[in-house]
Amino acid sequence: MAELQRTTLCCCRKVLTVPSKSCEGGRGIGHCRLVDVASASNFHSFKLRHFHLDLHINFAVKRMTGWQVLELVPIQPGVQALILDTHPSLLIHSIDCKVPGSSGAPDIFLSLTYHVDPFTDYGSSLNISLPATVIRPHRAFQITIRYTTTDGPAIWWLDAELTCGQTRPLVFTQGHSVCNRSFFPCFDTPAVKSTYSATVRVPEGVTVLMSASRSAYSKQDRVFQFSMEFPVPAYLVALVAGDLQHADIGPRSRVWAEPCILTYAVSKLGGSVERWLAVAENLFGPYVWGRYDIVFLPPSFPIVAMENPCLTFIISSILESREFLLIDVIHEIAHGWFGNAVTNATWEEMWLSEGLATYAQRRITTEAYGEAFTCLETVFRLDALHRQMRLLGDNNPVSKLQAKFEPGVNPSSLMNLFTYEKGFCFVSYLSQLCGDIKRFDSFLRAYIEQFKFSSVVAQDLLDFFLGFFPELRAGCVEQREGLEFERWLNDCGPPLCEPDLSAGGILTDPVQRLCELWGTDARDSQAIATFDLSTWSTFQTVLFLDRLLDRSPLPQEMMSHLSSCYSALLDGMNAEVRIRWLQIVVRNSFYPDLPRVRSFLYKHTSRMYTVPLYEDLCGGVLKCFAVEVFYETQARLHPNLRRTLQQILFQTNAVTANTAPPIITSSSASSPTPGDPPTNGTIALRDVNVSA
Ligand SMILES: [Zn+2]
Numbered sequence: 001m002a003e004l005q006r007t008t009l010c011c012c013r014k015v016l017t018v019p020s021k022s023c024e025g026g027r028g029i030g031h032c033r034l035v036d037v038a039s040a041s042n043f044h045s046f047k048l049r050h051f052h053l054d055l056h057i058n059f060a061v062k063r064m065t066g067w068q069v070l071e072l073v074p075i076q077p078g079v080q081a082l083i084l085d086t087h088p089s090l091l092i093h094s095i096d097c098k099v100p101g102s103s104g105a106p107d108i109f110l111s112l113t114y115h116v117d118p119f120t121d122y123g124s125s126l127n128i129s130l131p132a133t134v135i136r137p138h139r140a141f142q143i144t145i146r147y148t149t150t151d152g153p154a155i156w157w158l159d160a161e162l163t164c165g166q167t168r169p170l171v172f173t174q175g176h177s178v179c180n181r182s183f184f185p186c187f188d189t190p191a192v193k194s195t196y197s198a199t200v201r202v203p204e205g206v207t208v209l210m211s212a213s214r215s216a217y218s219k220q221d222r223v224f225q226f227s228m229e230f231p232v233p234a235y236l237v238a239l240v241a242g243d244l245q246h247a248d249i250g251p252r253s254r255v256w257a258e259p260c261i262l263t264y265a266v267s268k269l270g271g272s273v274e275r276w277l278a279v280a281e282n283l284f285g286p287y288v289w290g291r292y293d294i295v296f297l298p299p300s301f302p303i304v305a306m307e308n309p310c311l312t313f314i315i316s317s318i319l320e321s322r323e324f325l326l327i328d329v330i331h332e333i334a335h336g337w338f339g340n341a342v343t344n345a346t347w348e349e350m351w352l353s354e355g356l357a358t359y360a361q362r363r364i365t366t367e368a369y370g371e372a373f374t375c376l377e378t379v380f381r382l383d384a385l386h387r388q389m390r391l392l393g394d395n396n397p398v399s400k401l402q403a404k405f406e407p408g409v410n411p412s413s414l415m416n417l418f419t420y421e422k423g424f425c426f427v428s429y430l431s432q433l434c435g436d437i438k439r440f441d442s443f444l445r446a447y448i449e450q451f452k453f454s455s456v457v458a459q460d461l462l463d464f465f466l467g468f469f470p471e472l473r474a475g476c477v478e479q480r481e482g483l484e485f486e487r488w489l490n491d492c493g494p495p496l497c498e499p500d501l502s503a504g505g506i507l508t509d510p511v512q513r514l515c516e517l518w519g520t521d522a523r524d525s526q527a528i529a530t531f532d533l534s535t536w537s538t539f540q541t542v543l544f545l546d547r548l549l550d551r552s553p554l555p556q557e558m559m560s561h562l563s564s565c566y567s568a569l570l571d572g573m574n575a576e577v578r579i580r581w582l583q584i585v586v587r588n589s590f591y592p593d594l595p596r597v598r599s600f601l602y603k604h605t606s607r608m609y610t611v612p613l614y615e616d617l618c619g620g621v622l623k624c625f626a627v628e629v630f631y632e633t634q635a636r637l638h639p640n641l642r643r644t645l646q647q648i649l650f651q652t653n654a655v656t657a658n659t660a661p662p663i664i665t666s667s668s669a670s671s672p673t674p675g676d677p678p679t680n681g682t683i684a685l686r687d688v689n690v691s692a
Contacts (some may be wrong), residue, residue, distance in 0.1 A: 095112045254294075293312070
């Protein structure tokens with residue numbers, strides 16, 4: 001059922017959860033403004049019970065046409081208008097209203113007037129006039145919006161050449177954070193949740209999947225029916241349609257993919273998914289969504305993975321990098337509890353989803369793969385966080401856990417490693433405060449049970465934490481000097497403290513020793529040769545390469561030595577390793593290995609691998625080489641990515657190697673506004689690992 005009941009806006013436009021909050025004049029740490037949502041001015045006036053989509057997908061003209069029915073209940077008297085978020089790429093044909101007759105009277109059908117106003121560059125405001133004479137408080141009514149949507153930010157049309165099989169076109173949607181207003185008119189805020197259903201009509205041979213708990217297919221009518229029986233926010237409604245087949249990989253899980261990669265994908269996951277789900281349930285309580293399926297998407301998918309409920313979307317490019325695949329899938333599984341069941345009420349507190357999901361992901365990997373493995377992965381990610389800190393400076397506001405959006409700022413553009421890793425450190429600190437990791441697991445189970453299917457602000461989490469551990473409240477832990485909760489949330493800079501990662505020493509120490517050997521002026525070749533990278537895990541190798549990347553530019557003689565030791569070996573490894581080595585090659589303008597850069601860019605056409613390499617190429621002296629490779633490969637790039645690369649190549653002073661933030665290509669990459677990401681280096685966070 002609908003989810004408006006827990007959230008409302010106070011007089012100063014803060015999101016308040018009812019009844020736990022009252023307006024605090026902006027002082028409370030739950031303070032949030034909804035500057036990104038046109039519908040913010042009125043969504044608290046309605047309860048959205050349910051909505052239904054009825055869409056026909058036309059690949060030939062790249063359009064979805066149909067209608068949406070919203071079931072609404074006014075919860076305030078005198079409501080005269082309904083304001084929804086929409087987008088200029090969505091063309092509205094008509095809007096009607098149905099009000100059930102009272103006391104046996106016939107239903108009332110009315111055609112409504114509406115107008116669309118500009119709102120921001122990522123959306124518009126749809127203002128629908130309601131007939132005041134028939135709309136009554138607490139009396140449900142239906143709005144039907146007939147519309148066509150084309151190629152807005154949420155909808156990615158792939159011509160056949162851009163798919164893995166290259167035989168049939170494919171379309172997918174990506175709603176996070178504020179894109180789904182171009183898919184269907186909505187209250188495009190994570191504060192509002194509702195159930196939804198859908199009817200999707202497609203040409204023969206096309207399979208449709210949605211983030212829904214139930215589905216059915218009528219072969220005769222070529223109609224797919226979906227139903228999501230649990231309330232979800234608009235951004236978690238997702239669809240993919242194409243030449244997709246499936247294989248079961250567990251009692252509640254199947255892998256979907258294009259036929260040409262299905263067997264490969266299944267072989268990479270095996271029975272692991274059910275094992276990870278079982279570990280997660282043991283830690284955090286029952287998995288509430290029923291199914292956990294995964295669909296592998298072509299390299300044009302703009303991020304690494306997206307936690308769409310019941311159906312994780314993940315990029316097929318990650319399949320070759322086993323450890324990254326493992327981490328990314330476990331991270332998306334963790335979102336089943338943190339982010340999807342309990343959601344951040346505003347994008348200003350995205351860390352509530354990502355920080356908790358990252359913590360949960362690491363609890364799962366600790367149980368399934370041990371503490372050393374988990375610490376190694378954490379070291380590698382915290383390294384990246386500190387690298388970003390050095391580039392941005394200590395006082396950059398993007399390093400705050402609670403971001404403050406200004407009007408017009410696209411929430412996606414501020415997604416960054418702090419959301420994940422500083423959030424993770426804060427959650428780890430809370431677990432340290434309670435003194436026993438198992439007790440903290442119990443707290444997280446209770447938190448999920450308490451807030452399941454609702455949206456929360458940080459204050460809800462922290463109040464519940466202190467209520468769960470009364471001895472901590474009595475000890476005023478929230479005010480502990482230097483570690484005040486308020487400082488964690490609102491101070492710029494690095495995490496106030498980090499968890500003890502010494503258990504990872506068995507895996508990180510060799511990396512550290514090898515880095516030191518390469519750092520000395522008189523390098524000991526014999527000692528270096530004793531380290532066999534072919535026996536290392538991927539995370540060890542990427543940690544080593546990231547640290548070399550930090551030290552670039554390197555002396556040419558050292559580059560030659562590195563290349564002779566590692567280049568051929570690394571070239572046979574997975575893409576996450578190779579991208580890092582090739583970035584070192586590019587940032588050091590090491591010509592002998594340039595052919596490897598070329599062949600990598602010929603093979604890999606995803607945003608997460610191309611953007612960092614092109615940025616590095618343009619930041620140095622290799623721009624002509626970059627332009628040449630771009631022209632040779634552009635036909636195989638999605639138009640949105642092509643535009644991004646053209647901006648890097650031709651329109652901007654590209655971010656230089658020394659100022660570009662590190663690219664961490666897994667556990668998410670981001671695309672703020674597809675096709676039109678920020679183009680200068682002010683906050684070049686766009687591909688810094690924003691996932692999902
Ligand atoms: Zn995530």
